[in-house]
Amino acid sequence: MPETQLSIKDLHVSVGDREILKGIDLDVRGGELHAIMGPNGSGKSTLAYALLGHPGYQVTAGSITLDGQNLLEMSTDERSRAGMFLAFQYPVEVPGVTVSHFLRTAVNARRPAGDEMPVMAFARSLRSTMKMLEMADSFAGRYLNEGFSGGEKKRCEILQMSMLSPKIAILDEIDSGLDIDALRIVSSSINKIRHSGLGIIVITHYQRILHYLHPDRVHVLMDGKLVRSGERDLALLLEEKGYDWLKK
Amino acid sequence: MTTEMMNVKVISRRPSGDGGAEPKSEAASLFAQVDGEVTACRLCGDAGERVILEALAEAKDKHRSLMPSHPDLPEVTAGAFLYVPAGVKTELPFHLSYENCRAEADAWHTIIVAGPGADFQVVETLSSTGRDKEHALTGEVVVGKGARVQIVSLQNWGSEAGAKAVRRTRLEEGAKVEWVVINLGSRNIDDQVAVHMVEKGATANIFTIYFAADNQKVKLETGVYHEAPHTTSDILAKGIAKDRSTIDHLCLTRITHEAYKAAAYQRSQALLLDGKAQVTARPYLEIKQQDVQAGHAVSTGQIDEEQLFYLASRGLSRRQAEQLIVEGFFSPVLQRVPLSGVRATINQTIIGKMNDAAC
Numbered sequence: 001m002p003e004t005q006l007s008i009k010d011l012h013v014s015v016g017d018r019e020i021l022k023g024i025d026l027d028v029r030g031g032e033l034h035a036i037m038g039p040n041g042s043g044k045s046t047l048a049y050a051l052l053g054h055p056g057y058q059v060t061a062g063s064i065t066l067d068g069q070n071l072l073e074m075s076t077d078e079r080s081r082a083g084m085f086l087a088f089q090y091p092v093e094v095p096g097v098t099v100s101h102f103l104r105t106a107v108n109a110r111r112p113a114g115d116e117m118p119v120m121a122f123a124r125s126l127r128s129t130m131k132m133l134e135m136a137d138s139f140a141g142r143y144l145n146e147g148f149s150g151g152e153k154k155r156c157e158i159l160q161m162s163m164l165s166p167k168i169a170i171l172d173e174i175d176s177g178l179d180i181d182a183l184r185i186v187s188s189s190i191n192k193i194r195h196s197g198l199g200i201i202v203i204t205h206y207q208r209i210l211h212y213l214h215p216d217r218v219h220v221l222m223d224g225k226l227v228r229s230g231e232r233d234l235a236l237l238l239e240e241k242g243y244d245w246l247k248k
Numbered sequence: 249m250t251t252e253m254m255n256v257k258v259i260s261r262r263p264s265g266d267g268g269a270e271p272k273s274e275a276a277s278l279f280a281q282v283d284g285e286v287t288a289c290r291l292c293g294d295a296g297e298r299v300i301l302e303a304l305a306e307a308k309d310k311h312r313s314l315m316p317s318h319p320d321l322p323e324v325t326a327g328a329f330l331y332v333p334a335g336v337k338t339e340l341p342f343h344l345s346y347e348n349c350r351a352e353a354d355a356w357h358t359i360i361v362a363g364p365g366a367d368f369q370v371v372e373t374l375s376s377t378g379r380d381k382e383h384a385l386t387g388e389v390v391v392g393k394g395a396r397v398q399i400v401s402l403q404n405w406g407s408e409a410g411a412k413a414v415r416r417t418r419l420e421e422g423a424k425v426e427w428v429v430i431n432l433g434s435r436n437i438d439d440q441v442a443v444h445m446v447e448k449g450a451t452a453n454i455f456t457i458y459f460a461a462d463n464q465k466v467k468l469e470t471g472v473y474h475e476a477p478h479t480t481s482d483i484l485a486k487g488i489a490k491d492r493s494t495i496d497h498l499c500l501t502r503i504t505h506e507a508y509k510a511a512a513y514q515r516s517q518a519l520l521l522d523g524k525a526q527v528t529a530r531p532y533l534e535i536k537q538q539d540v541q542a543g544h545a546v547s548t549g550q551i552d553e554e555q556l557f558y559l560a561s562r563g564l565s566r567r568q569a570e571q572l573i574v575e576g577f578f579s580p581v582l583q584r585v586p587l588s589g590v591r592a593t594i595n596q597t598i599i600g601k602m603n604d605a606a607c
Contacts, residue, residue: 052561055553080563092558096576105572106562143576160562 004030004067004083004167004199011062013043013050020046022224023062028168028199035202035210035235038221039243044203045089047221048172052076052086066168081110083167087157087174093145099156100126100140103163110164129162133189151182158189170201175209187212207235220246276371276587277301277338279328280345284354288345294338300331301342304357315359316390316418327357327386330370334363334392341369341400341586348376348383348405355384362395362423369398369586373593375433376406383434387415391423393447398426400585404597405433407462417443419450419479428584431458431466432597442471445479445507452481455581460493460525461601470514471500474507474540483514486581488574489525490601497529499544505536514544519551519577521570521602571602 006028013021020043028034038044050057051064053076064071071079094102103126108116117125126140135155145153154174161169171190175183187209194200202213210218210232218234219226220243227246228234277295279302280288286303295301300311307329308315314331328344346356358372374385383405391397405411411434417425431437443452452472460466472481481501489495499514516529531544551573559569578598585591 052557054557076557076560077563077565077569080561084561086561088558088561092552092555094555094559094573094576096579097572101575102559102562102572105568106559106564109563109565109568164562 004197006168006199007063007065008051009063011047011050011064012060013046014058014060015046015056019060020057020224021050024221024224024226026201026219026226028201030167030199031194031196032216033194033200033202033213035204035207035213035215035218036221036226037204037207037218037235037238040205042221043224044221045172048086048170048201048203051079051170052084053079077109080164080166085161085164085166085169087154087161087169087171089173089176091145091148091153091157093143095143095146097144098141099144099159102144103160106160107163126163129159132192133159133162134185135159150177151179151186154178154182154186155189158186158193162189162193167197168199168201170203172203173205174202175204175206183209184212207239210235222246276340277342278345279303279330279343280347281326281328282347283350284326292340294340295332295342296336296338298333299336299338300329302329303327304329304359307359314361316361316388325355327359330358330360332360332362332366332368335365336363337367338369341371341398343587343590344370344372346372346374351379351381353381353383355386357386358388360387360389360397360399362389362391362397364393364395364420366392366395366397368396370400371585371587371590372399372401373404373590374402375404376409379406379408381409383409383411385411385413385415387413387417389415389417389425391417391419391425391450393420394422395420396424398428398584398586400428400430400590402430402585402590402594403433403437403439404593407433407435407464409434411437411439413437413439415439415441417441417452419443419445419447419452421447421476422449423447424451424453426453426584427455428581429454429456430581430585430594431456431468432594432601434464435462436465436467438467440469440471442469442473443481444473444475445481446475448476449478450476451479454481454483454485455584456483456485457578457581458485458487458495459490459598459601460487460495461490461604462493463491464493466493466495468496469498469500471498471502472512472514474501474503474510474512476507478509479507480510481512481514484581485514485516485529486578487516487518487527488521488577489518489527490521492522492524494526495528497527499529499531501531501533501535501542501544503533503535503537503540503542508537508539510537510540510542512540512542516544516546517577518548519574520548521551521574523550567603571599574598574602 011024304327518527
């Protein structure tokens with residue numbers, strides 16, 4: 001299997017006539033975990049949405065490729081099927097649709113028509129994934145994100161990520177709204193599904209989740225640009241000194 | 249008087265030239281009629297010996313005394329009479345299947361009488377093939393003291409049909425009815441569902457879904473009449489309007505002076521799949537007693553773009569995402585339909601209507 005590589009080059013993104021991202025360069029390979037940190041309004045979520053092709057975010061310059069394929073020419077669902085995944089900061093409720101039914105539809109959407117996963121095989125796969133992530137069986141029968149606690153929503157995102165086997169996963173503030181126990185559970189779930197074929201971008205305000213995830217690279221996003229990149233100790237430095245010292 | 253109806257009675261006459269199979273009914277009791285001819289009539293084991301399920305044409309003279317009082321029962325062309333005596337409870341539903349294969353107008357009439365303490369479900373399916381004319385459906389239901397009845401009615405007449413349905417229900421003391429009315433077919437449909445709670449402690453639940461496409465016109469009236477104390481009603485109407493269709497839903501709650509401690513709630517929710525479709529929901533509350541609780545909620549909107557983006561980010565095409573959202577929208581009502589074969593027909597029809605381009 002060829003090695004996964006996501007390449008972002010000189011990416012400029014606008015919302016309306018406001019430019020939010022002003023030239024981002026980033027390469028993520030399979031097996032790597034990159035953390036993108038930055039203050040509010042620096043453009044972190046914009047990067048996440050732009051990578052998945054949200055219609056509200058216009059790419060005005062630059063390129064995004066996944067294993068040489070031009071993602072900018074693809075719709076959001078095509079990008080997903082090509083191997084991109086976004087764990088949402090605010091997962092969306094879909095009333096009346098169970099987690100299980102939704103996941104089966106999503107799993108089958110990435111298989112050729114006529115080669116849908118048999119119902120029993122899917123049920124087994126879902127059950128064993130939920131077991132690995134220490135989720136109760138009853139979770140599969142609940143309506144997607146409806147009435148979920150903050151922690152349940154984030155765990156459901158990780159469950160989806162695990163079932164859909166992406167090549168690149170962007171986790172947008174997966175740690176927001178979690179208490180310390182939920183944070184530990186979510187982090188350990190992420191660690192369980194890390195493997196050499198999966199590149200991960202963790203977007204976060206705080207370095208506390210990085211205690212558990214051990215990023216290979218840490219990048220600081222400020223005012224639409226990656227202003228500093230480094231090893232894990234950069235996150236510790238940010239924790240100690242804040243972001244202001246980087247503005248100079 | 250019901251000995252000939254004991255356990256199994258199958259009449260296998262079919263209209264000439266019709267090679268269709270009898271509807272799949274999952275071993276439920278079945279009454280099937282095609283173009284006025286009875287093609288199947290059988291009671292399954294748990295229905296008991298005293299249950300009557302017969303063509304209304306025969307029953308109207310034979311069992312007149314068991315029926316609701318009619319000054320003039322109209323000329324009945326087709327339909328069934330179901331009588332479930334006191335205390336009889338069945339696990340499996342009674343399936344009434346009405347089919348029209350001719351291009352002629354027809355009128356169907358269902359009469360259901362539940363004796364005190366009876367507890368059962370009825371699934372009525374209406375379909376037609378060929379070029380349609382006008383269809384009429386009358387449903388009359390009497391639920392005796394403490395009885396519980398669920399009636400699912402699926403209207404899936406051909407897309408050329410004009411149709412009118414009137415469903416009247418009378419609830420006695422402590423009786424409960426749950427109507428699940430599903431309107432998918434016809435060019436124009438005018439459907440009235442009315443429940444009169446004439447004695448104390450009665451409960452009426454009405455769940456209804458409709459899917460209007462092309463130039464379809466749906467006129468729906470759900471009415472609950474609280475005429476005795478401690479009566480409760482809950483109405484949930486869920487509809488989808490696509491293309492240039494129009495929907496008009498009148499939700500009527502009437503509480504008389506006698507009906508103290510009544511509780512009535514109506515919800516009307518519509519999803520527009522196209523900017524040109526029109527939905528009008530008109531809640532109408534007429535309350536003559538102060539010691540009651542009554543409320544209504546109306547919502548009309550389009551599919552949320554953020555839901556579509558979320559589902560797209562999981563690899564679902566726009567069409568798949570819309571289908572899933574629509575399935576979820578209808579599911580609180582559809583999951584109340586007891587026969588899985590009927591549920592599957594409903595799902596297929598909905599998906600078909602979603603994927604049909606507008607004329």
